[in-house]
Amino acid sequence: MKILVCISHVPDTTSKINFVENDTQFDTQGVQYIINPNDEFGLTRAMWFKEKSGASVDVISVGTAETEATLRKALAIGADNAIRVNATARDAQQVAKEIDAVMQENSYDLVIAGRESIDYNGGMVPGMIAALTGMNYLNNCIGLEIEGNQATAIREMDGGKETITSPLPLVIGAQKGLVEESDLRIPNMRGIMMARKKPLTVVEPTQEGQQVQTVSFEKPAPKGAVKLVDPENIDELISLLHNEAKVI
Amino acid sequence: MDFKLSEEHKAVQQAAREFAKTRLLEGVIERDSKMIHPSEQVAEMGALGFMGIMTSEKYGGSGMDALSYVLALEEISKIDASAAVIMSAHNSLALWAIEAYGSDTQKETYLTPLAQGKNIGCFCLSEPEAGSDASMQRTTAEDKGDFYLLNGVKNWITNGGKADYQLVIAQTDPDKKHRGINAFIVEKNWEGVTVGPKEDKLGIRSSDTHSINYTDVKVPKQNRIGADGFGFKLAMQILEGGRIGIAAQALGIAAGAYELSANYSTIRSSFGKPIADHQAIAFKLAEMAMDIEAARMLVYRAAYLKDSGEPYGYASAMAKLKASDVAMKHTVEAVQIHGGNGYVKEYHVERLMRDAKITQIYEGTSEIHKIIIARNIRRGELALPI
Amino acid sequence: MSVLVYAESENGQLKKIALELASFGKAIADQLNTNLVAVTINCDNNDLLGTYGVNEVLATSYQGDFNAQQYAAILSEAAKSKEAQTIAVSSSADSRFLAPLVAVALDAGYVTNVVGAPISSNPFQVKRSVFTNKAFSVSEITTQAKMVGLSKNAFGVHENPTTATITNFSPAGVTSDMKVTTLDKATDTVTIADAEIVVSGGRGLKGPENWHLIEDLANTLGAATACSKPVSDMGWRPHSEHVGQTGKPVASNLYIAIGVSGAIQHLAGINSSKVKVVINNDPEAPFFKAADYGVVGDAFEVVPKMIEKLKSFQAENA
Numbered sequence: 001m002k003i004l005v006c007i008s009h010v011p012d013t014t015s016k017i018n019f020v021e022n023d024t025q026f027d028t029q030g031v032q033y034i035i036n037p038n039d040e041f042g043l044t045r046a047m048w049f050k051e052k053s054g055a056s057v058d059v060i061s062v063g064t065a066e067t068e069a070t071l072r073k074a075l076a077i078g079a080d081n082a083i084r085v086n087a088t089a090r091d092a093q094q095v096a097k098e099i100d101a102v103m104q105e106n107s108y109d110l111v112i113a114g115r116e117s118i119d120y121n122g123g124m125v126p127g128m129i130a131a132l133t134g135m136n137y138l139n140n141c142i143g144l145e146i147e148g149n150q151a152t153a154i155r156e157m158d159g160g161k162e163t164i165t166s167p168l169p170l171v172i173g174a175q176k177g178l179v180e181e182s183d184l185r186i187p188n189m190r191g192i193m194m195a196r197k198k199p200l201t202v203v204e205p206t207q208e209g210q211q212v213q214t215v216s217f218e219k220p221a222p223k224g225a226v227k228l229v230d231p232e233n234i235d236e237l238i239s240l241l242h243n244e245a246k247v248i
Numbered sequence: 249m250d251f252k253l254s255e256e257h258k259a260v261q262q263a264a265r266e267f268a269k270t271r272l273l274e275g276v277i278e279r280d281s282k283m284i285h286p287s288e289q290v291a292e293m294g295a296l297g298f299m300g301i302m303t304s305e306k307y308g309g310s311g312m313d314a315l316s317y318v319l320a321l322e323e324i325s326k327i328d329a330s331a332a333v334i335m336s337a338h339n340s341l342a343l344w345a346i347e348a349y350g351s352d353t354q355k356e357t358y359l360t361p362l363a364q365g366k367n368i369g370c371f372c373l374s375e376p377e378a379g380s381d382a383s384m385q386r387t388t389a390e391d392k393g394d395f396y397l398l399n400g401v402k403n404w405i406t407n408g409g410k411a412d413y414q415l416v417i418a419q420t421d422p423d424k425k426h427r428g429i430n431a432f433i434v435e436k437n438w439e440g441v442t443v444g445p446k447e448d449k450l451g452i453r454s455s456d457t458h459s460i461n462y463t464d465v466k467v468p469k470q471n472r473i474g475a476d477g478f479g480f481k482l483a484m485q486i487l488e489g490g491r492i493g494i495a496a497q498a499l500g501i502a503a504g505a506y507e508l509s510a511n512y513s514t515i516r517s518s519f520g521k522p523i524a525d526h527q528a529i530a531f532k533l534a535e536m537a538m539d540i541e542a543a544r545m546l547v548y549r550a551a552y553l554k555d556s557g558e559p560y561g562y563a564s565a566m567a568k569l570k571a572s573d574v575a576m577k578h579t580v581e582a583v584q585i586h587g588g589n590g591y592v593k594e595y596h597v598e599r600l601m602r603d604a605k606i607t608q609i610y611e612g613t614s615e616i617h618k619i620i621i622a623r624n625i626r627r628g629e630l631a632l633p634i
Numbered sequence: 635m636s637v638l639v640y641a642e643s644e645n646g647q648l649k650k651i652a653l654e655l656a657s658f659g660k661a662i663a664d665q666l667n668t669n670l671v672a673v674t675i676n677c678d679n680n681d682l683l684g685t686y687g688v689n690e691v692l693a694t695s696y697q698g699d700f701n702a703q704q705y706a707a708i709l710s711e712a713a714k715s716k717e718a719q720t721i722a723v724s725s726s727a728d729s730r731f732l733a734p735l736v737a738v739a740l741d742a743g744y745v746t747n748v749v750g751a752p753i754s755s756n757p758f759q760v761k762r763s764v765f766t767n768k769a770f771s772v773s774e775i776t777t778q779a780k781m782v783g784l785s786k787n788a789f790g791v792h793e794n795p796t797t798a799t800i801t802n803f804s805p806a807g808v809t810s811d812m813k814v815t816t817l818d819k820a821t822d823t824v825t826i827a828d829a830e831i832v833v834s835g836g837r838g839l840k841g842p843e844n845w846h847l848i849e850d851l852a853n854t855l856g857a858a859t860a861c862s863k864p865v866s867d868m869g870w871r872p873h874s875e876h877v878g879q880t881g882k883p884v885a886s887n888l889y890i891a892i893g894v895s896g897a898i899q900h901l902a903g904i905n906s907s908k909v910k911v912v913i914n915n916d917p918e919a920p921f922f923k924a925a926d927y928g929v930v931g932d933a934f935e936v937v938p939k940m941i942e943k944l945k946s947f948q949a950e951n952a
Contacts, residue, residue: 011765019769037880038880076263091743096738118766121765122744123730123746124744127731127733128737128738130735131706131734136810138812139702139730140727152815156727157727158825159828160820161819161874162817163817166811177873187263193256210776211743212775213773214772214773215759215773215774218771220767223924226912226923228930231930234936240927241888241911241927245926247831247908515918515920516918589918
């Protein structure tokens with residue numbers, strides 16, 4: 001089985017979000033980049049398939065040279081090959097089309113991408129890859145088993161979950177639950193050394209268009225100070241929620 | 249001159265940071281207060297390759313350089329200085345000596361399981377009446393022809409209770425003074441080896457410190473490291489490298505306290521603004537940042553010299569002296585910045601303050617390091633900026 | 635040229651998010667000076683959409699379980715038949731599932747997490763949340779066909795009464811070899827996604843045995859229950875309740891956090907909630923900086939009192 005894991009290079013979850021250039025660019029100063037957490041849940045499940053059934057795992061990212069450190073981490077965790085499409089990610093459909101172009105050259109049985117990235121939160125790339133390649137697709141995936149050519153996956157819905165069967169090839173949108181946080185792997189020292197020697201192929205982009213562009217960014221308006229209510233006076237809290245906030 | 253870490257070095261640093269945050273942080277307060285050894289975490293450090301980080305891959309190690317070692321120790325020490333000293337004593341004392349001077353058989357038998365983290369090692373040099381002065385060994389290893397007969401007591405041995413293999417320094421020929429000293433690999437299970445009770449310490453409390461008694465322990469000849477009489481020289485070399493580990497630990501303790509303080513002072517407000525905006529606190533943070541950066545440069549450079557195959561004895565002495573002083577000074581400041589919160593365990597800084605103190609004492613006290621640096625000056629070795 | 639919305643229903647009844655989406659669609663249709671078409675699937679109360687400004691309902695009957703490929707095909711066909719160039723969907727799990735398929739089929743630029751009516755219709759610019767609610771961006775869709783995903787509770791439900799024409803719509807379906815084998819949907823509890831009020835518990839509750847406090851308060855308020863990351867990590871509560879950056883986002887009207895310290899990742903996940911209340915015995919907990927109302931006190935004393943007071947409040951206002 002050949003697995004492709006799509007990796008987005010995103011600011012660490014604890015990063016302070018600021019903008020520069022007249023609020024048109026994200027301020028990368030002092031920001032630590034990580035593998036998008038939803039992608040990492042998917043990568044970890046892919047490692048499990050690699051160890052259990054000898055699947056090969058490739059990772060791909062659409063991004064400039066800075067994203068290579070993130071791809072190297074995926075290699076250190078155990079991916080076999082990395083592919084970087086040498087383009088700035090502009091919008092979801094461009095990213096999906098670049099990945100589709102790479103997939104024309106290499107076929108995969110399973111494509112895993114995070115449900116959404118934690119920076120732009122689009123939540124579109126896995127579905128768009130499926131639509132472009134004509135593969136089956138399932139999002140919010142919290143469980144995945146594969147027997148031969150048949151996948152059994154669990155999808156989280158609003159207020160429940162469903163089990164879905166699908167033949168391969170399949171694209172899934174990964175999220176927490178596919179593996180647990182405690183299953184996430186820290187690359188070991190040997191993995192870091194080996195990652196240096198594993199292939200990281202840079203391919204040139206094929207897409208030119210752009211469908212969505214960011215005009216500007218803004219930060220939420222600072223909120224007023226919290227109104228503190230005495231624990232002995234819960235009536236006041238209820239009155240505030242009813243009369244002032246009008247939420248009960 | 250290039251001050252940038254390579255991608256691999258950054259990856260090691262990030263892996264260690266992730267390990268410390270996800271595996272060591274939880275329970276660190278309880279392990280400290282109840283003196284619980286982080287055995288599970290140490291096993292994981294073995295699996296990640298931290299327990300043989302500089303040992304060559306041939307013997308199951310990770311084959312990384314001293315700078316990687318320093319970066320990993322710094323990150324681990326920020327969260328759990330006890331785990332760091334377990335790693336440091338194991339790597340730079342026990343493993344390094346066996347790899348550098350051990351026989352092939354010794355490497356196969358002992359180094360491989362140690363480097364894979366399956367077994368723990370310790371270094372037994374200090375004695376109740378001989379701390380920093382390694383030439384005054386009262387432990388004896390009498391040459392009995394087929395074996396050595398080992399007798400004596402070793403004190404304050406890091407990893408003493410958990411170590412399966414001990415690197416023991418003992419006097420074979422008192423007439424030859426320090427030239428009569430030898431180093432041996434001793435197995436914990438041999439007859440006559442008795443591990444004393446765990447020490448109840450001020451800091452690094454979840455690390456495992458014991459005295460070890462040797463009573464008529466028969467040590468096979470092939471367990472001596474190097475030629476007869478090489479023990480003192482070996483011990484000195486071990487300490488030279490070991491200092492880099494302790495310097496990195498001290499640096500990590502200081503940096504951990506600094507990170508906690510910088511964060512706390514933006515969250516905690518007094519007189520209507522975050523305390524970081526009060527000059528009294530802002531200046532403390534500025535001095536902390538500067539001193540830690542200075543210590544970091546010394547520590548990284550000592551590792552760099554070692555990796556380049558250049559003499560690093562004076563550099564590791566300076567790094568250890570500076571980093572441990574910075575750790576002590578600024579962990580005290582960190583408690584001060586935290587105020588009442590700093591005095592309780594929940595905020596971590598009081599533990600770092602207690603942990604810092606040992607870095608001025610073990611593997612050569614601050615005073616000994618001044619002597620070492622001064623000797624280098626007298627020999628003219630520090631005449632030129634390097 | 636119409637504006638098209640996908641109005642979701644459950645058990646034949648339109649969901650509240652469908653009414654919000656219709657209201658939102660109406661605002662766009664007004665901006666573009668065109669009519670509003672809604673697509674429904676297995677819906678029995680299509681007439682109701684007229685109240686919210688829908689001019690025409692394309693009512694589809696569909697056999698079987700939800701299938702994103704087939705639903706996406708219905709929507710794409712509807713958009714094509716109505717020559718709709720602006721398509722709006724909600725942020726429900728189902729809509730987020732099928733929308734990327736529609737976007738590719740229509741070659742539409744698609745923006746999710748939109749927080750209000752378009753800022754301008756030409757160029758077509760919308761405001762959306764990014765960085766997991768830590769910021770907003772103004773995004774411009776430059777394609778002819780445009781898709782927007784509306785964040786829950788971002789626009790509100792607004793009446794614009796008109797009479798909706800109901801047309802039966804039976805597009806040629808697509809086949810799918812994906813099959814639902816089991817469906818496990820809670821029917822009696824309020825879900826985090828649908829809830830107006832969410833009551834969330836953190837490590838301060840000390841153990842799963844104390845969760846009755848959270849549940850009792852939630853029941854009193856008709857709220858969904860949620861939890862912080864450490865709580866789900868420790869297995870006190872299921873992952874489906876974990877709220878935050880790597881968990882579920884919450885966009886409720888009222889969010890009550892009990893014994894939750896308010897790590898930055900948690901706060902990011904609840905930022906879209908309108909009113910936030912924190913109950914915590916640590917006045918230094920970062921949550922107090924993010925909350926509108928706060929009680930510094932022991933949850934084990936405050937929560938029972940709150941339940942009691944709420945019950946008498948509800949009795950008085952019944």
